[in-house]
Amino acid sequence: MHGEPCADLAAAIGQHKRKQNEERKAALETDVVDQVVADHKRACPKCVSDDMTTAEPQERADYGYVPGYFRRRVHRQEVLVCKSPS
Numbered sequence: 620m621h622g623e624p625c626a627d628l629a630a631a632i633g634q635h636k637r638k639q640n641e642e643r644k645a646a647l648e649t650d651v652v653d654q655v656v657a658d659h660k661r662a663c664p665k666c667v668s669d670d671m672t673t674a675e676p677q678e679r680a681d682y683g684y685v686p687g688y689f690r691r692r693v694h695r696q697e698v699l700v701c702k703s704p705s
């Protein structure tokens with residue numbers, strides 16, 4: 620008998636493949652691209668103070684195919700926060 624694989628089996632295979640993809644993505648080599656705030660944008664836009672301190676950087680990730688393998692590239696954007704009371 621050559622029956623169709625049952626629905627449960629198909630679902631289990633689908634789940635397994637999704638898990639494999641997630642694991643592959645998590646294991647990707649990561650490049651971090653540091654991006655600093657430009658000199659002319661380092662002053663507070665509200666009070667024009669340049670007494671600024673850094674905060675938690677904002678990160679976004681994209682995925683690119685570099686010949687031979689996938690890599691994750693994290694763009695880490697410097698974030699400035701005004702230290703003057705507003």
Ligand SMILES: [Zn+2]
Nearest residue numbers: 663665666701
């Ligand atoms: Zn300010």
